[in-house]
Amino acid sequence: MPRAAARCSRPVWPGAPVPLGARFRAGPDGRSGTNFALWAGGAEGVELCLFDDEGEGGGERRVRLTELTHEIWHGFVPGVMPGRRYGYRVHGRWDPWTGARWNPAKLLLDPYARAVDGEFLLPGEVYGHVRDWPDQRVADTVRDERDSAPYVPKGVVVHDDDDWADDRRPKTPWADSVIYELHVRGFTRLHPGVPRELRGTFAGLAHPAAVEHLVRLGVTAVELLPVHQFAHEDHLLRRGLRNHWGYNSVGYFAPHAGYAATGTRGEQVGEFKRMVRALHAAGIEVILDVVYNHTAEAGELGPTLSLKGIDNRGYYRLQSDPRRYADYTGCGNTLHVVQPQVLRLITDSLRYWVTEMGVDGFRFDLAAALARSMHDVDMLSPFLAVIAQDPVLRRVKLIAEPWDIGSGGYRVGAFPPLWTEWNDRYRDAVRDFWRHALPDVREMGYRLSGSSDLYAWGGRRPYASVNFVTAHDGFTLRDLVSYAHKHNEANGEGNRDGTDDNRSWNCGTEGETDDERIRALRRRQLRNLLTTLLLSAGVPMLVAGDELGRSQRGNNNAYCQDNEIGWVDWSLLDDPGWRALCDLTARLIRLRHAHPVLRRRAFFSGRAHAEDGLRDLAWFTPRGTEMTERDWYAPAATLGMYLSGRDIPGRNRRGERVVDDSFLAVLHAGDRPVGFALPGPPWARHYEVLVDTDREDQSAAPREKHQAGAVVTVPPRTALLLKAL
Numbered sequence: 001m002p003r004a005a006a007r008c009s010r011p012v013w014p015g016a017p018v019p020l021g022a023r024f025r026a027g028p029d030g031r032s033g034t035n036f037a038l039w040a041g042g043a044e045g046v047e048l049c050l051f052d053d054e055g056e057g058g059g060e061r062r063v064r065l066t067e068l069t070h071e072i073w074h075g076f077v078p079g080v081m082p083g084r085r086y087g088y089r090v091h092g093r094w095d096p097w098t099g100a101r102w103n104p105a106k107l108l109l110d111p112y113a114r115a116v117d118g119e120f121l122l123p124g125e126v127y128g129h130v131r132d133w134p135d136q137r138v139a140d141t142v143r144d145e146r147d148s149a150p151y152v153p154k155g156v157v158v159h160d161d162d163d164w165a166d167d168r169r170p171k172t173p174w175a176d177s178v179i180y181e182l183h184v185r186g187f188t189r190l191h192p193g194v195p196r197e198l199r200g201t202f203a204g205l206a207h208p209a210a211v212e213h214l215v216r217l218g219v220t221a222v223e224l225l226p227v228h229q230f231a232h233e234d235h236l237l238r239r240g241l242r243n244h245w246g247y248n249s250v251g252y253f254a255p256h257a258g259y260a261a262t263g264t265r266g267e268q269v270g271e272f273k274r275m276v277r278a279l280h281a282a283g284i285e286v287i288l289d290v291v292y293n294h295t296a297e298a299g300e301l302g303p304t305l306s307l308k309g310i311d312n313r314g315y316y317r318l319q320s321d322p323r324r325y326a327d328y329t330g331c332g333n334t335l336h337v338v339q340p341q342v343l344r345l346i347t348d349s350l351r352y353w354v355t356e357m358g359v360d361g362f363r364f365d366l367a368a369a370l371a372r373s374m375h376d377v378d379m380l381s382p383f384l385a386v387i388a389q390d391p392v393l394r395r396v397k398l399i400a401e402p403w404d405i406g407s408g409g410y411r412v413g414a415f416p417p418l419w420t421e422w423n424d425r426y427r428d429a430v431r432d433f434w435r436h437a438l439p440d441v442r443e444m445g446y447r448l449s450g451s452s453d454l455y456a457w458g459g460r461r462p463y464a465s466v467n468f469v470t471a472h473d474g475f476t477l478r479d480l481v482s483y484a485h486k487h488n489e490a491n492g493e494g495n496r497d498g499t500d501d502n503r504s505w506n507c508g509t510e511g512e513t514d515d516e517r518i519r520a521l522r523r524r525q526l527r528n529l530l531t532t533l534l535l536s537a538g539v540p541m542l543v544a545g546d547e548l549g550r551s552q553r554g555n556n557n558a559y560c561q562d563n564e565i566g567w568v569d570w571s572l573l574d575d576p577g578w579r580a581l582c583d584l585t586a587r588l589i590r591l592r593h594a595h596p597v598l599r600r601r602a603f604f605s606g607r608a609h610a611e612d613g614l615r616d617l618a619w620f621t622p623r624g625t626e627m628t629e630r631d632w633y634a635p636a637a638t639l640g641m642y643l644s645g646r647d648i649p650g651r652n653r654r655g656e657r658v659v660d661d662s663f664l665a666v667l668h669a670g671d672r673p674v675g676f677a678l679p680g681p682p683w684a685r686h687y688e689v690l691v692d693t694d695r696e697d698q699s700a701a702p703r704e705k706h707q708a709g710a711v712v713t714v715p716p717r718t719a720l721l722l723k724a725l
Contacts, residue, residue: 015076017069021112033078045091046073085154099313099322103128109306113155120231121151128304140300158266172220174463180219182544189567201261206278218589221285229254231296244562248296252349276358285360293369298332328406361397369404413454423465435505450537465538477546481525487554498557527693534588547585549578584698597645597660612682618642624677637670662724668714680708684724691721
């Protein structure tokens with residue numbers, strides 16, 4: 001316990017048990033102050049700790065909260081103004097053998113803190129147990145009595161005074177969405193158009209130079225890697241590294257202070273809101289990647305930062321031996337979402353980010369862990385049921401990473417309507433096709449046409465599939481065609497971390513090369529992959545920098561690389577080859593926005609709906625004939641996909657029939673040229689080439705025209721998009 005800590009002489013009024021957290025407001029007699037409310041089930045006492053900038057013991061003043069309503073400790077303290085720092089000390093039994101880990105020597109972050117000041121350092125004082133106990137087998141059972149306050153950040157009282165009346169959410173329909181996954185710090189850290197003092201911050205992402213690139217590409221939403229307050233792991237700090245990605249949350253209401261340019265005494269909240277407004281003004285939605293499946297407190301040997309010290313048994317899933325944690329996440333712990341207070345924490349946090357911070361949706365990391373009932377993944381679980389009926393949350397974009405590491409945790413295609421999912425089967429099929437490693441082309445056919453085998457149930461649509469070839473976790477697009485193996489030595493884990501299942505092809509040489517033949521092939525493969533992604537039915541997701549040819553030097557797990565490995569290199573735009581790739585990406589997105597046949601709102605039927613036999617979707621061999629059942633079960637390097645714009649189901653906002661151009665996409669992954677016979681009537685009489693990935697210059701469409709029936713020579717490893725005339 002801090003010897004110099006003092007009891008606060010301020011009066012403490014009963015206050016209210018709701019809302020949870022610290023809320024600044026006027027008191028019963030008109031005096032301003034802050035109401036504090038903390039759920040701490042099973043605790044024997046709670047002390048509110050208020051911190052001044054100066055004074056003995058770090059300026060800590062303690063206020064004992066004596067009011068207890070439904071396991072919520074609460075009190076109103078007059079005179080506590082916005083910007084004041086605070087934390088809690090929670091008293092109770094220390095009995096790890098039964099899961100009880102209360103330790104009032106540890107200052108705890110309010111789970112509802114809306115801003116956080118300071119960083120988590122991780123010396124022994126931050127651990128609830130004696131970390132260096134001689135017998136490590138029982139180290140977690142021996143309580144550490146040292147004060148942790150000097151080594152942990154504090155919550156900050158924030159004044160809720162923002163008005164969103166002038167904000168206009170884009171509300172882009174799912175079918176029209178193009179998602180761009182980016183890291184707030186990594187995206188702008190090297191951006192030459194962003195002022196140096198703003199790089200790597202929310203304000204930097206809001207800067208016109210950063211927004212201009214997003215607008216030029218034509219993406220409709222940014223998916224931000226975690227921006228909740230997070231902590232760096234001890235093993236990284238000891239190696240001189242940091243958690244760059246942020247999948248180590250500790251504050252579900254607080255924007256990460258490390259991304260703030262304006263200050264950390266609540267200023268980060270306003271800075272985040274201004275960023276959202278700037279993106280909305282440009283027509284871009286903001287989706288947050290959120291980590292509610294686990295926290296930075298890890299397992300029984302992890303630090304005591306917040307929930308573990310408030311009520312360990314109430315917040316975390318424990319094993320039959322309650323000293324141990326159930327771990328469905330690979331991070332040491334799993335939040336016990338079936339507990340009402342945990343479910344309340346998560347849904348309160350989600351609603352806060354929508355209603356008060358202006359965000360438009362969420363991507364849920366390891367969402368299967370949230371959907372577990374007592375043990376198994378359950379699509380009728382309390383979490384999914386609450387989301388489905390919540391009047392705020394059911395209206396925003398919901399994306400599941402539909403797996404965790406536990407038994408039965410892989411659930412791609414199983415999440416209920418309202419949800420979209422990251423489709424890793426799309427990723428694997430497209431990677432395998434372009435490295436010519438698919439045993440047959442059935443899988444590719446399903447993935448290109450919206451994955452009806454996974455999502456055509458319960459009223460779900462093609463946009464239930466978030467299609468991606470790369471994500472933050474894994475190779476970048478350029479590394480996918482440059483490395484056959486991971487090269488994660490910089491992470492300090494002996495290259496053991498990161499997946500070995502990359503489905504990559506280095507085009508003949510490992511890593512960077514001066515061989516222009518290989519370099520040209522790699523650029524063409526990148527064009528093939530991007531073209532495939534942006535022409536597929538479903539919602540495409542790009543990763544920031546892939547359109548520029550960004551490399552992580554073969555690192556497929558750059559979670560701890562807060563440096564040039566993990567940052568976007570904007571100097572690539574000075575290279576004509578990489579600028580051409582960016583041009584193609586923008587042109588493909590424009591094509592997608594312009595043509596509803598590329599943004600299907602319903603699955604293809606494959607049946608003829610007209611007397612001439614034209615179908616909404618048809619597949620062709622290089623001979624110009626429709627594929628047979630036998631063709632689907634054979635390995636193939638070439639696939640033709642015809643999309644009819646004459647038979648698009650649904651109507652526009654005016655109730656009019658939707659009619660569009662028709663297109664033929666030819667994907668050829670073979671290493672030799674192939675002749676492709678262009679299908680004649682009823683499919684088309686003539687064709688015009690709009691995309692040819694064999695070309696280096698992608699600033700404009702080739703506009704070559706061919707008669708139906710003509711045999712077009714498709715160069716090795718090339719994709720063509722032709723408009724039917």
